[in-house]
Amino acid sequence: MTLEMAAECHPDRIAAACGERSISYAEMLRAARHAGAQIRASGCRHVGLLDINSLAAPVALYAAACAGLSYVPMNYRLTKPEIQALLERIAPAWLIADPQLLEGVEVPAGFTVVDRDQFLQDALDGVGADPEAVQAEPSTVAVQLFTSGTTGAPKAAVLRHENLMSYILGTVEFGAADEHDAVLVAVPPYHIAGISAVLSSTYACRRMVQLPNFDGQSWLETCQREKVSNAFVVPTMLSRVIEYIDASGADASLPALRALAYGGGKMPAPVIERAMQLWPAVDFTNAYGLTETSSTIALLDPEGHREGFNSTDPEVRKRLHSVGRPIDAVEIEIRDEDGKPLPVDAVGDVYVRGGQVAGEYLGIGSLLDANGWFPTRDRGYQDKYGFLYLDGRADDVIVRGGENISPGEIEDVLRQHPAVVDVAVVALPDEEWGECVGAAVVTQPGVKIDEAALRAELQTWVRERLRSSRVPAVISFREQLPYNEMGKILRRVLRDELSAAL
Numbered sequence: 001m002t003l004e005m006a007a008e009c010h011p012d013r014i015a016a017a018c019g020e021r022s023i024s025y026a027e028m029l030r031a032a033r034h035a036g037a038q039i040r041a042s043g044c045r046h047v048g049l050l051d052i053n054s055l056a057a058p059v060a061l062y063a064a065a066c067a068g069l070s071y072v073p074m075n076y077r078l079t080k081p082e083i084q085a086l087l088e089r090i091a092p093a094w095l096i097a098d099p100q101l102l103e104g105v106e107v108p109a110g111f112t113v114v115d116r117d118q119f120l121q122d123a124l125d126g127v128g129a130d131p132e133a134v135q136a137e138p139s140t141v142a143v144q145l146f147t148s149g150t151t152g153a154p155k156a157a158v159l160r161h162e163n164l165m166s167y168i169l170g171t172v173e174f175g176a177a178d179e180h181d182a183v184l185v186a187v188p189p190y191h192i193a194g195i196s197a198v199l200s201s202t203y204a205c206r207r208m209v210q211l212p213n214f215d216g217q218s219w220l221e222t223c224q225r226e227k228v229s230n231a232f233v234v235p236t237m238l239s240r241v242i243e244y245i246d247a248s249g250a251d252a253s254l255p256a257l258r259a260l261a262y263g264g265g266k267m268p269a270p271v272i273e274r275a276m277q278l279w280p281a282v283d284f285t286n287a288y289g290l291t292e293t294s295s296t297i298a299l300l301d302p303e304g305h306r307e308g309f310n311s312t313d314p315e316v317r318k319r320l321h322s323v324g325r326p327i328d329a330v331e332i333e334i335r336d337e338d339g340k341p342l343p344v345d346a347v348g349d350v351y352v353r354g355g356q357v358a359g360e361y362l363g364i365g366s367l368l369d370a371n372g373w374f375p376t377r378d379r380g381y382q383d384k385y386g387f388l389y390l391d392g393r394a395d396d397v398i399v400r401g402g403e404n405i406s407p408g409e410i411e412d413v414l415r416q417h418p419a420v421v422d423v424a425v426v427a428l429p430d431e432e433w434g435e436c437v438g439a440a441v442v443t444q445p446g447v448k449i450d451e452a453a454l455r456a457e458l459q460t461w462v463r464e465r466l467r468s469s470r471v472p473a474v475i476s477f478r479e480q481l482p483y484n485e486m487g488k489i490l491r492r493v494l495r496d497e498l499s500a501a502l
Contacts, residue, residue, distance in 0.1 A: 034126025036066025068134030138162035156362035166355035170329030177206035196295035216244030234264035234487030265487030288323035300324030330354030
């Protein structure tokens, strides 16, 4: 529906561009219908994608919809055995792939493998009248996304048409983009942010500029060259852009950029503050969401950013560290361990409810309770103004002598120390207390430190601001923390590394 509406109202407007090539909304609709008919005739059950950002990605998403099949974009950064294992879980399938990403992968039986470029060309060259798309029921599975697998075997999150459209209709105004507007799609197509970027941009009738491979320089130069008006990044991406600008002295001007959204992980305060200094006219938005919720469920809007950035009131300034307020289409509730709602400022488990919330996994089923609430497994609290502050994952809680300790509160205190640029706190094994606090700290680049002295200073810093049970027993200094490609800390990796050092 989103693509049909865009093609009907703006058939000649550029839908997507990658490098020197672009396609209009009319061309994209025609390509999706022809590819969808071919895929449907093959007898496959899924449409898989193993590719970086390209023109094939949005066409494949809509081709799957036209075929009435689920779309399964796959993480090309996984190892060859991991990719092969995921392929086995979706057979029989039509797989659109970059041949280089399939090198060394034994494709299971039941697959029709199509070269990415050939798929796109065949779809655009389709002969005859446009085939009719399958009219799927709202409850039909639209997208299947495998979780990152950083804490175990990936689960397959299921998103139905009604979930995705609830998000789009609740957050995007149809045809709101000007003909010169362009969004830079830098997040990978296998992430919910990549899916929502295609759907929301299509519904807004905005040109999608696909960035195949991200680095700070290419992001900045593409924004400038393509006159990008909107962009979405994860925190590590924004950090890389700013590092490139500050290290190279490159021209940072982005006169066309009006809105920059970010999400997918915790944004370090120095990074967002530096970005707001570089681009004071840009509207910044922090978008908090999950795969299982069809993307965004809470927003710190541009006004919240400016209020926090410009205020000297600590209560207002701390909003820069929040993920904002729930969007209109969802409800958020903070609960204790017994599932009872908590008052404002009390840390607990974050639950969410709304039409866009799927909360469902293949082979596991729905995790929604009888009243439609989904446990996000995030911990946090809401203040009296409704701003939501996240405090880490429920699985990350440190249990020391029967006391639950949140890594987030310790990280927030350590970040306030002038020597600390980034930090992650994890649970480490302890014979006496069960678990103790471990911290990995990134210090100011280029500044020589006395590790023993700074370690003692940071331990005193935490003890004076919290209490002795929160003091890190182990502090490791390093040049950078292990993040995945979507900006989430790989805490399991840190736990293993710090535990080995005990």
